[in-house]
Amino acid sequence: MNPAPKDDSSRKALEYSKFYGGKVGFAPKVPVRSLQDFSIWYTPGVAAVSKAIEAQPELSFEYTGRWNTIAIVTDGTRVLGLGNIGPEGSLPVMEGKALIYNYLGGVNALPLPVRVKSADELMGFVKALEPSVGGVNLEDIESPKCFEVLDRLREEMSIPVWHDDQQGTAGVTLAALFNALEVTGRELRGTRVVLYGAGAANVAAERLLVEAGADPKDIIVVDSKGILHPEREDIDQLMLKNKWKYELAIRTNGDRVSGGLKDALKGADALVAAARQGPDAIVPDEVAVMNKRAIAFFLANPVPEMLPDAALSAGVEVVATGRSDFPNQVNNSLLFPAVFRGALDVKAKTITDPMVIEAAKELAAFAQEKGLRRDYILPTMVQWEVYPRVATKVGQAAISEGVARRSLSPQESMNAAMAAIERSRRVMSALRNGGVIVDPPE
């Protein structure tokens, strides 16, 4: 099997990006029947709307597009597998994300890479954006900076702040794990999970796993220096430089196992690798020591830590990767459009971990209804009915968590999500049918 993606998507991406001059752009929502309409949409009419909002700022969620608009903010320090490529370099990625938000979630997302020198400067920018948007998607920010930024912004802002590389990846991973446990006849409680890599995704995965009912003592985290445990030689350094890893080292690994990945995998049921490019970052010899009916996710992109056929031959039963050309794609795009759809529809103030867990459970339930197999544990992006369903669960969870500004019944949540998503699809059809968006040249 060829480890590199086999289509010619790179060539097409370059050609088409140039042809279209970018992937997203602004489109009006109101009719302009004649220039007279500008006295409504702009001055003098608009002043009345401004005064109403001044008196009651919450009305900005009713009278403007704020209710359905989010910013996708990055400092460009850890983009895909490319590393620190700077804000301009990250713009195509953020545009792509905005397109997915729009098409799958009906969310109006603004790609906003920014040039900042520090975490404080980044947080200052995001906080200053609050009046214009209903939420913020942080993207591709290096670890451990991303932890501090997310934690503080979640605390200090009253709109949802989401870091997709933490909550998004961890949420989809959790959904995949729920179903992999189902396929292999296990319960979360009592399952021994090894998290390989202690970056954004796995730090969040550990938190969600525990919130969902896993015992932290049954989780072992392994980073590039080996198994995390409270007496590792660099523990005091972690305390000062990465308190998230430090706390993981103390909270997890109840048996105080030390050593490397293979030591961690002895007797483990599940492996979630979000570590480094494969295809040989993990070798068959290492996964072979796992328990029978083992589960292994290799989430590095574009080349998984270990290729699925190698893992299957080494005895792993359920394998997932981040790639669409293998079965079981753990893909953030399954989650983030729906999470924001649901959060925006109830005007949520934040996205709590229980909301993410509800989203993961609904993703898992959707795949269960279609019939789980070892090579089908997650919905795919084309099963678009999953998005309004997940959005509904997120909205309902926000209401029961007490973070929603607007209360909707489950049916109303579903209707709102369907309406927004269908609108985006209709806009796309109309623009294509009307010849505004033409097909790319062959």
Added chain:
Amino acid sequence: MEIRHARKDDVEALSDLIVRTKRLNNEFDPLFAVVPDAKARAERYIQSSLAAPGHLLLVAAEGKKVVGVLRAEMRERIFYEPHQEGRITDLYILPEHRRKALGDEMIQQASAELKKMGAEIVVADVPAQNEIANRFYVKRGFRALINQFAKRP
């Protein structure tokens, strides 16, 4: 958890803790770069403290497991009063046993024992840049006594 005097069979564990303290100091200040054979030196350091009069070596232990160390020695302040000083040179507690007031207990027990040994004042050495250690002592009523300044010649 038990706080007791160190024994010979604690040397291995205690020297590991001593090296950890020194490495922690280095995290704050490059002038505390730890030598490669620190472990062997720490063993000799602990052994000599065990044997010598005027030295105090306390161990925090959970069952057989050594989780903390406090080393102190009596010194004379020849020009000043108070005259007899008990100097805490090292204090370290393993991460998972922190924030449980164990450091407090060790300091209190050490103070009491140093007083019995004749100390009229208890002094603790910590690197100026080690904010955690500085905060720890200030919170417990200690105050800065001497500022030590350093510069490569």
